[in-house]
Amino acid sequence: MTVQSQKPKLWRRFQAADQDAFAHLSGDHNPLHVDPVAARRLIFGGPVVHGVHLLLWALDVFVRPTKVSITNLNVQFVAPILVGTEVTLDGETSEPSRHHLKITNNNGEPVVVIDVTWADYNHDPKNLGVSLNPDYPEIKVPRIISSKDVANILGCLDLHLNPNLAGELFPHLSKALDPSLLAAVLATSRIVGMEYPGKHSIFSSMSFNAVEKPTLSSTLDYRVVRVRPSLSVTDIEISGGGLKGRIRALFRPPPAIQAKIGELSAQVNDNEFDGQRALIIGGSRGLGEVTAKLLAVGGADVRLTYHVGQEDGERVKNEITDSGGHAKCFAFDVLAPLPHLTKLLENGRQTTMLGYFATPHIGAGTNNSFSDEFFQRLMRTYVDGFRSTVKAISADSGNYKLKVLYPSSIYVVDAS
Numbered sequence: 001m002t003v004q005s006q007k008p009k010l011w012r013r014f015q016a017a018d019q020d021a022f023a024h025l026s027g028d029h030n031p032l033h034v035d036p037v038a039a040r041r042l043i044f045g046g047p048v049v050h051g052v053h054l055l056l057w058a059l060d061v062f063v064r065p066t067k068v069s070i071t072n073l074n075v076q077f078v079a080p081i082l083v084g085t086e087v088t089l090d091g092e093t094s095e096p097s098r099h100h101l102k103i104t105n106n107n108g109e110p111v112v113v114i115d116v117t118w119a120d121y122n123h124d125p126k127n128l129g130v131s132l133n134p135d136y137p138e139i140k141v142p143r144i145i146s147s148k149d150v151a152n153i154l155g156c157l158d159l160h161l162n163p164n165l166a167g168e169l170f171p172h173l174s175k176a177l178d179p180s181l182l183a184a185v186l187a188t189s190r191i192v193g194m195e196y197p198g199k200h201s202i203f204s205s206m207s208f209n210a211v212e213k214p215t216l217s218s219t220l221d222y223r224v225v226r227v228r229p230s231l232s233v234t235d236i237e238i239s240g241g242g243l244k245g246r247i248r249a250l251f252r253p254p255p256a257i258q259a260k261i262g263e264l265s266a267q268v269n270d271n272e273f274d275g276q277r278a279l280i281i282g283g284s285r286g287l288g289e290v291t292a293k294l295l296a297v298g299g300a301d302v303r304l305t306y307h308v309g310q311e312d313g314e315r316v317k318n319e320i321t322d323s324g325g326h327a328k329c330f331a332f333d334v335l336a337p338l339p340h341l342t343k344l345l346e347n348g349r350q351t352t353m354l355g356y357f358a359t360p361h362i363g364a365g366t367n368n369s370f371s372d373e374f375f376q377r378l379m380r381t382y383v384d385g386f387r388s389t390v391k392a393i394s395a396d397s398g399n400y401k402l403k404v405l406y407p408s409s410i411y412v413v414d415a416s
Contacts, residue, residue: 010061010089014049019083022053025165026186027137030193030201032252036083037308041255041285044080045360051077051203052189053169054112056182058089058101060173067121068176073245074115075206081111107371119210121178131218132183133160137190143198147229147251153196154223159183159241180217181210184241187220192249196224197234202252208238208245217241258289261323265297273298278353279345280304281334281389284312287407288357292316296325300353303345305332307358334358334385341392351393355405356386 016036023029031038032048039047055075081087081103088108091101101114137160145153161183166174174182192203220240227234232251238244278295282288283304292304293316302320306313306329313329320327330344345351360377386406394402 011086012057012089013084013086014053014081016047016083018053019047019049021165021169022050024136025162025169026050026052027139027160027190028052028193029139030142030199033193037311040308041312043252044082047083048080049083050189050193051075051112052185054081054087054103055114055206056170056173056185058091058103058112058114059116060170061089062091062099062101062116063118063172063176066176069119069121069210070116070177070181070243071119071210072115072117073206073208076113077203077205078110078113079105080202081105087111106373132179133158133218134162135160136162136165140194141199142194143196144200145196145198147197147227147232147234150224150227150234154221155191155195156240157187157190157195157220157222159187159218159220161186178242180241181243184220184238184243187241188238188247191220191222191236191238192247196222196236197249197251200252200254202250204233204248204250206245206247208243211242211244256286258286259293261293261297261319261325264290264293268294268298270297271299273300273353276300276352277349278302278355279351279393280355280357281332282307282357282359283355284309284316284329286357288355289316291355291357291405292327293320295353295355296320296327297323300326302327303349303351304329307331307333334389335380341389350400351402352400353403353405354390354393356389357407358385 019034023034028050032042032044033039033050034047036047039045054077059070086106088104088106089101090104091099093099097118099114099116099118101112101116102110103112103114105111137158159180161179163174163179166182170182188206189203192201217240220238223237225235225237225246234249234251236247236249238247273295276295276299278292278300280288280292280295280302283292283302284306288304289312292302296302302325304313304316304327308331310331313331317327317329332341332344358381360381390402390404
């Protein structure tokens, strides 16, 4: 057996292309990982690197292409890593065949913790005849299952392994491991992200032992064995592909859905905002969406902006106009303000009300540690972007006194 006993620290940034490649290889196309527009509305504020991708990358670094088995693997997915964020991989060896690996973020905090035990590969070559599907798993829409809907949940996934892409992503691991075992580990990502809990899920941990005398198997079976709705936790037994163990997943909250126009109409008088010409920065979702609707219900002429969520912006605009209100929407980036904002607002249209709801994902910071990069992003959005936006509007406001709604977030001070 040839396994790295020591390895210098390694750094990597997983990009969108890495996400897409792993999604095709594993079959895990959950929007949390591959859809930047959808992911911005989810709990982490942007696309997150697949946990199993991080795991296999770490194993690939610490194994060399001679046949080995993984006899025991315990993985904790401690925290999410947003696409484009730098991570560091380091490892310790307590015994020649055992590694403790740790992936950390740019603040040195653990993201993935891995304990793995290797062994020389000693299976009978005659038992390597299992046929794996070399095609990519079919692209499907992830299932939506709540923590209360878990009766008799079990399933069986065909194991897929495209050898070319597996070799590109994990060149050492794809040569060192039995293909069935690699395919089975990949399939755990598909179970959590696509099958159960499915769309609204987070992979929390994995623990398995290699089967001493594996039978020919081209499937991975899974069965829900425990659910704790109060903690949003579920445990799932898995077997197949030469492994047997358990994975744990979390039910993450679905994106918030704001009230419809009809639900808000009772909160505002019909003519309360007659004559007002409002600009709502970040009006495609969240508080900005609600504000745009309330102003429109009260008779204001609304212009709302979106950063990347055109579909959401059009949805809000259409809801307002379909109810008889006046609204238009357009793309706008407060960090790169367009020089001709007034053209977007239409020449001669003097804005009387501004709602400023532009915000990066506040929860991307880390607890009890200062991040200059994160702080600077907040400053560019909340200070520089706000100042340049107000300046552009004020230049064309004429004699109108601009009214500004600029809500703050207690989360900046208190994350609880």
